[in-house]
Amino acid sequence: xxxxxxxxxxxxxxxxxxxxxxxxxxxxxxxxxxxxxxxxxxxxxxxxxxxxxxxxxxxxxxxxxxxxxxxxxxxxxxxxxxxxxxxxxxxxxxxxxxxxxxxxxxxxxxxxxxxxxxxxxxxxxxxxxxxxxxxxxxxxxxxxxxxxxxxxxxxxxxxxxxxxxxxxxxxxxxxxxxxxxxxxxxxxxxxxxxx
Numbered sequence: 001x002x003x004x005x006x007x008x009x010x011x012x013x014x015x016x017x018x019x020x021x022x023x024x025x026x027x028x029x030x031x032x033x034x035x036x037x038x039x040x041x042x043x044x045x046x047x048x049x050x051x052x053x054x055x056x057x058x059x060x061x062x063x064x065x066x067x068x069x070x071x072x073x074x075x076x077x078x079x080x081x082x083x084x085x086x087x088x089x090x091x092x093x094x095x096x097x098x099x100x101x102x103x104x105x106x107x108x109x110x111x112x113x114x115x116x117x118x119x120x121x122x123x124x125x126x127x128x129x130x131x132x133x134x135x136x137x138x139x140x141x142x143x144x145x146x147x148x149x150x151x152x153x154x155x156x157x158x159x160x161x162x163x164x165x166x167x168x169x170x171x172x173x174x175x176x177x178x179x180x181x182x183x184x185x186x187x188x189x190x191x192x193x194x195x
Contacts (some may be wrong), residue, residue: 007068008190013176014064016057017154020044022142024052024110024131031108034157041155050142052117052131053110056157061145061172063179067187070139077132078117079185081141085119085128088175088182094166095125096120109158110144125163145176149170 021034021043030045034054037043071077082098089096099114107113110129114120119128130143149162168175183189 006115007188008066009067009070009187011066011180011187011189012064013179014062015060015171016150017042018044019056019058019157021157022046022048022055022057024054025049027053027108029108030114031159037157046111048142050111050131050133052129052141052142053112054108055110055144056149056154058142058153059146059148059150061147061164061175063135063143063145065139065141065143065187067139067141069188070080070135072137075116077139078130079140081132081139082119082128082130084179084186085095085143085145085182086188087186088179089119089127091121092168092170092175094121094127094187096167097122099126109160110165111158111163112160123163127165145175145177 003111025047034043034045038045065081071080086096096119098116099118099120101113101115103115104113111126114126117130118126120126128143128145130141133140146163146165147168151162154162
């Protein structure tokens with residue numbers, strides 16, 4: 001929780017009503033078949049304000065964290081802004097660690113590599129991809145938590161297999177509750193944020 005003198009962080013979870021591809025703010029290379037899928041109504045395209053590469057929003061949980069006074073250094077900010085995710089998944093018996101791969105600006109998919117901004121399981125399977133936007137000292141961090149990626153859809157949109165992930169074995173609502181509890185321990189979130 002947070003005292004009254006500290007600006008509270010805001011954390012929201014959401015899902016998407018139909019398959020949607022969100023493009024990072026600076027991502028300019030669109031795959032031609034994305035436009036065709038969108039034209040046929042099989043895929044919605046949106047651009048998000050945070051950076052990174054394309055994220056397929058289908059069978060996943062998206063989060064948005066707004067943190068008015070996050071740590072100023074980028075690496076430290078990612079570590080602090082992801083500690084609650086690591087705690088929540090550790091509580092589920094599925095520990096996550098930061099990726100170690102360099103970013104590949106030529107690959108259009110966020111989940112193709114696991115950088116120091118992403119969270120992976122011990123076997124290297126990427127569970128969480130995150131991207132940030134900074135404005136006047138405040139942090140917006142978007143993230144995608146893969147639940148049960150649809151292999152056929154993933155291949156049709158991104159041209160590759162999704163990460164091979166162990167099933168979570170709990171509902172999305174239960175996962176949100178676990179992550180909210182961890183967020184209360186790691187982020188300056190108001191005590192009544194979810195009441």
